[in-house]
Amino acid sequence: MPTPKKTRADRARDIALYRYSLIRPLADPNLSATERGRLVRDMAAQVHIGPFGQPVEVSRASLDRWIRAWRAGGFDALLPAQRQITPRTEAEVLELAARLKAEHPARTAAHIARIVEAEQGWAPSARTLQRHFARLDP
Structure with missing residues (x-):
């Protein structure tokens, strides 16, 4: 049975769990600054197995940043920042493409891209339209 995506x-x-596993021994409050510095340098010199099984090198700066973040905000501060993705394709163009697809569902994305380009002077790629149509289908 395939593993769920x-x-x-x-x-x-x-x-975040991976980052925590790396910094936990370094964030021990009983360590002196000298001991912590030595441990951070030692950890930065190693190759680690990353959260997805690949070899990863982590810099001292990253370890220090993660320690500071964890102290300031706990585990949630170790989560990677969420991407703020703004759509590049205008909504009107996508709406036109969706209307064209609804009129004739057999039209391919490439065909719709040609029609949109003829009407608008510009069209997103066929692949962009395919992704848009896939999001529209339940």
């Missing part, structure tokens, strides 16, 4: 939230949590 992880969501972005699952991957972000896995990354």
Whole structure:
């Protein structure tokens, strides 16, 4: 049975857990600054197995940043920042493409792209339209 695909939230949590597993021994309040510095340098010199099984090198700066973040905001501060993706394709163009597809469902994305380009002077790629149509289908 295939494993279910992880969501972005699952991957972000896995990354945060990985970061925590690296910094936990370094964030021990009983360590002196000298001891912590030595441990951070030692950890930065190693190759680690990343959250998704690949070899990863982590810099001292990243380890220090993660320690500061964890101290300031706990586990949630170790989560990667969410991407703020703004659509590049104008909504009107996508609406026109959706109307054209609804008029004749057999039209291909490439055909619709040619029609949109003829009407608007510009059209998104056929692949962009395919993704848009896939999001519209329940």
